[in-house]
Amino acid sequence: MGKQKVTLRVNGVSYEREIDPRMTLGDFLRHEIGLTGTHLGCEHGVCGACTVLINGLSGRSCLAFAVQEDGSEITTVEALAENGELNILQQCFQEHHALQCGYCTPGMLMTLTELLRDNPKPSEKLVRDTLGGNLCRCTGYAAIVDAALDAAQRLAAAREA
Amino acid sequence: MGAKHFGARVQRIEDPALLQGKGRFVDDVKIPGTLHACFLRSPYAHARLRSIDASRALALDGVIAVFTSADMPERMQRERMPMLVPNAAIAALRTQHALAVEEICYVGQTVAVVIARSRYIAEDALALIDADYEALPAVSDLKSAIAPGAPVAHADLPNNIASDFKMEYGDVDGAFARAPHVFEESLWQHRGGGMAMETRAVLASHDSASDLLTIWTGSQTPHIGRRMLSDMLDRHIESIRCIAPDVGGGFGPKAIFYAEEAVIAACALKLGQPVKWIEDRREHFICATQERDQYWDVAIAVDDHGKILGVRGALLHDTGAFVPWGIIMPYIAAATMPGPYVIPAYRLNVRVALSNKVATTPVRGAGRPQAVFAMERLLDRVARELNIDRAELRRRNFIQPEQMPYSVGLTFRDGKPLIYDSGDYPKGQSEALRISEYDSFEERRKAARAKGRHIGIGLANYVEGTGLGPFEGVTVRVLQSGKVAVATGATQQGQGTRTTLSQIVADSVGCRLEDIVITVGDTAAIANGVGAFASRQAVNAGSSAQIAGTNVRKQIVALAAQALGVAPDDIDIADGEVMARTGNKPVLTFGELARMSQGMPGFSMQPGQTAGLENTAYFTPPQAAYCSGTHVAEVEVDLVTGGVKILNYSVAHDAGNIINPLIVDGQVQGGVAHGIGNALFEWMQYDDAGQPLTTSFADYLIPMAGDVPSCKIAHVETPSPLNPIGVKGAGEGGTIPAPAAIISAIEDALKEFGVHVTDTPLTPGRLVELLTAAGAYDELAFG
Ligand code: FES
Ligand code: FES
Numbered sequence: 001m002g003k004q005k006v007t008l009r010v011n012g013v014s015y016e017r018e019i020d021p022r023m024t025l026g027d028f029l030r031h032e033i034g035l036t037g038t039h040l041g042c043e044h045g046v047c048g049a050c051t052v053l054i055n056g057l058s059g060r061s062c063l064a065f066a067v068q069e070d071g072s073e074i075t076t077v078e079a080l081a082e083n084g085e086l087n088i089l090q091q092c093f094q095e096h097h098a099l100q101c102g103y104c105t106p107g108m109l110m111t112l113t114e115l116l117r118d119n120p121k122p123s124e125k126l127v128r129d130t131l132g133g134n135l136c137r138c139t140g141y142a143a144i145v146d147a148a149l150d151a152a153q154r155l156a157a158a159r160e161a
Numbered sequence: 162m163g164a165k166h167f168g169a170r171v172q173r174i175e176d177p178a179l180l181q182g183k184g185r186f187v188d189d190v191k192i193p194g195t196l197h198a199c200f201l202r203s204p205y206a207h208a209r210l211r212s213i214d215a216s217r218a219l220a221l222d223g224v225i226a227v228f229t230s231a232d233m234p235e236r237m238q239r240e241r242m243p244m245l246v247p248n249a250a251i252a253a254l255r256t257q258h259a260l261a262v263e264e265i266c267y268v269g270q271t272v273a274v275v276i277a278r279s280r281y282i283a284e285d286a287l288a289l290i291d292a293d294y295e296a297l298p299a300v301s302d303l304k305s306a307i308a309p310g311a312p313v314a315h316a317d318l319p320n321n322i323a324s325d326f327k328m329e330y331g332d333v334d335g336a337f338a339r340a341p342h343v344f345e346e347s348l349w350q351h352r353g354g355g356m357a358m359e360t361r362a363v364l365a366s367h368d369s370a371s372d373l374l375t376i377w378t379g380s381q382t383p384h385i386g387r388r389m390l391s392d393m394l395d396r397h398i399e400s401i402r403c404i405a406p407d408v409g410g411g412f413g414p415k416a417i418f419y420a421e422e423a424v425i426a427a428c429a430l431k432l433g434q435p436v437k438w439i440e441d442r443r444e445h446f447i448c449a450t451q452e453r454d455q456y457w458d459v460a461i462a463v464d465d466h467g468k469i470l471g472v473r474g475a476l477l478h479d480t481g482a483f484v485p486w487g488i489i490m491p492y493i494a495a496a497t498m499p500g501p502y503v504i505p506a507y508r509l510n511v512r513v514a515l516s517n518k519v520a521t522t523p524v525r526g527a528g529r530p531q532a533v534f535a536m537e538r539l540l541d542r543v544a545r546e547l548n549i550d551r552a553e554l555r556r557r558n559f560i561q562p563e564q565m566p567y568s569v570g571l572t573f574r575d576g577k578p579l580i581y582d583s584g585d586y587p588k589g590q591s592e593a594l595r596i597s598e599y600d601s602f603e604e605r606r607k608a609a610r611a612k613g614r615h616i617g618i619g620l621a622n623y624v625e626g627t628g629l630g631p632f633e634g635v636t637v638r639v640l641q642s643g644k645v646a647v648a649t650g651a652t653q654q655g656q657g658t659r660t661t662l663s664q665i666v667a668d669s670v671g672c673r674l675e676d677i678v679i680t681v682g683d684t685a686a687i688a689n690g691v692g693a694f695a696s697r698q699a700v701n702a703g704s705s706a707q708i709a710g711t712n713v714r715k716q717i718v719a720l721a722a723q724a725l726g727v728a729p730d731d732i733d734i735a736d737g738e739v740m741a742r743t744g745n746k747p748v749l750t751f752g753e754l755a756r757m758s759q760g761m762p763g764f765s766m767q768p769g770q771t772a773g774l775e776n777t778a779y780f781t782p783p784q785a786a787y788c789s790g791t792h793v794a795e796v797e798v799d800l801v802t803g804g805v806k807i808l809n810y811s812v813a814h815d816a817g818n819i820i821n822p823l824i825v826d827g828q829v830q831g832g833v834a835h836g837i838g839n840a841l842f843e844w845m846q847y848d849d850a851g852q853p854l855t856t857s858f859a860d861y862l863i864p865m866a867g868d869v870p871s872c873k874i875a876h877v878e879t880p881s882p883l884n885p886i887g888v889k890g891a892g893e894g895g896t897i898p899a900p901a902a903i904i905s906a907i908e909d910a911l912k913e914f915g916v917h918v919t920d921t922p923l924t925p926g927r928l929v930e931l932l933t934a935a936g937a938y939d940e941l942a943f944g
Contacts, residue, residue: 022281036189037182039409041358042442046858049358077182087181094176097827101655102179103186103409127574131866135858137358137410138655139827140834140895142871 013080026061037077048134051107077106098147100138166664170823187362198438201273206244206517206851207299218289230260240322264483269447288705299517301851316514324513330570331506332908335473338461349920352454353843360440365429381416382692405682411523411654422621446856452524454479461539471506486522494528501586517851537901577784593791597811619905621898626785630701635705640658641772650690651702652682669710672733696890708778786881788889790814792902803925818888832895840900
């Protein structure tokens, strides 16, 4: 199997690599460029732990081949904190105890990052529906929903300020 | 001074790293030169392995080796995996070999291992191994396993009975003979999994310079793992280090020491290169241990007022092909059934059967959800038959707080008489009824019914033995930097172990939370350890943290008093600083004292002074601490689809003193979600040949964000008298009564149709079947 050249921009940094065409985007992030924040929970597209933003849209990095995303802009959990400070969504996760083992958390954060960007005032139902693509075995979701709703409010307040 | 952190909603110290993608799970640990392993697993539930030809696989570029049992260390070829909890009552005392030697007893059993330069290549190579099997008749279903003439799960055993035992007290038959009312139920609960989001994972690396073998493993019990490895590899225990780094959920199945852990370690030694194995989800479905498959045939004898006179019956438990965790689960189940009720006479005949499926070992709840289901289903039946409100019936039968400590009359799994140490069951239930607005439910029902909606309410109670021995240790040491190092054999899979232990140490030593440097789940950090199971860490490690912290504080006071020339009583400690209350109030920092505690080279220590400010405590609980609770579920059933929506869920929970309510609430909410899964969704299915049918998250459903309501939680705190901090375990209580409460609510919602539910999970299809059988659709016109 011949290697193929790809160039991906991940969190604003360009990475050029020669890779097997069958390498998934998830494995590329984790094992080619060492960004292990993105987790793989099922590798069959159901759990959502591997969610990243691909050109701004949430996508499952276990289901995409890295070569398919040649030239794309990828955003992962590593990009969320600003200068080592947790961003508002991350702070809300900590305050509401929205993570236990933390394995699903990167995917949750990326899904919610997209949601809060596109829907600054989501209803609880919209949050729960959106999280339908992200499984969490630890928390029972309540604290994740609370964190998302709280973050929406605080982001709105920050925008007005 | 005093309790600053204990009891407070302290935010977790684990979170900042995990939120930034800086956690360190096994697959995040990178060692240059690491090779990747994949396991060849049996496609048959029962077979004899005739031969393996790996030549085509070995010819593949990037494949380093294919190993079978014959390539493993001698001990691993000869002996089976160690049994973790042996028991004399087990007739078929058997575990599997690390790699199959000849007979294979479940689909997925490890047959061979491929080592390659990448996981992709290793998976390719699996398909190129030619393994020849002779298929043997398999036994899949538990009931057919014990039928006469059933195929045997192991060819050399006479039958499939792994164990028969009985738990009983009182004059059971007399009670039933005299009782005015006797009701019987036949119940079944499914087989399901822990389904942690992180699959199992092992990385082994041998350092030839130090001869140290290091194993990173996604385990709840690294100290136990090290002992197993020491035995199986014939290696001195001091030359093995097991690290459970960040672990993405445990829930029981990761408390087991697995064949894969031993094989990966053996491969790393044999090849002299690090070897990593990351389980895929399908493997997790077929090979990680599971739980819950039990049939209960039980009966209850009551008087005219619903007072319980006796309970008796039979429990049939599926252990799968092997018994790695002994017969603990059916034992716990049998001991849990009496629950919070006064039951004068009780007998349960327990039979443990082998089948050709992966072994069952504890999954969050460990036999208790089934036992509570059995007891609460019986009580619901009594309530219905005698026309007594379900809550009132339970109230009439509660053990009263003044009866504590209460001896049930049985022996618990820790070998001690089953004695409830503390608890207030009537209060727990009334709290749950209050927050769930149970009393006004009939109004809600009426309003819903007027709109054609079917809603119902249900409740369930439980008592859970937590905080089991043997011990857990904590070392507290003041560092010369002024930081306080804490090390423990307790582990973390999301419980916030680091945070809660840090809270206790910060209070007992007298430092700030941020000055604590804590190591969990690393055998190099503390000599002895046990790990996470049986909701035991808060009790065991929490108590040790308190004892060790208090001892170090005494050392600090003694040294500071000496250095400052004041009486020990005149020393205050706060935020890592030590000051004299007298004179011009001189201050010494923890760092300065830690340096003094090292003495001076060549000079003798002061009389009474210890070397270093350090203490290790191993708290050993005298017996289990019994937590308890009441769950109330309010549900709506969609008659057309058979779908169930949980409208409200209320929990009153007694976990003794609470170290951190934020964390305990999270444990309860997460536990309830697991229980909802057991009640409505999760069902590990097999066909008659023992082939697993639900091997992805698309087939085996776990609850999603839309399925789990935010619980209302009330804490009833009756401190346990059995440990210095008065705590009880909190990790499993959320799961245990949930199926019973939810099924009770569903039956209530459908009471006009007389639907009677005896098994879980209650999937929409099954519910429609029950409604059809009850004639519900005869009267409904669906156009
Ligand atoms: S790992 Fe991609 S969806 Fe589960
Ligand atoms: S926090 Fe563990 S899976 Fe979500």
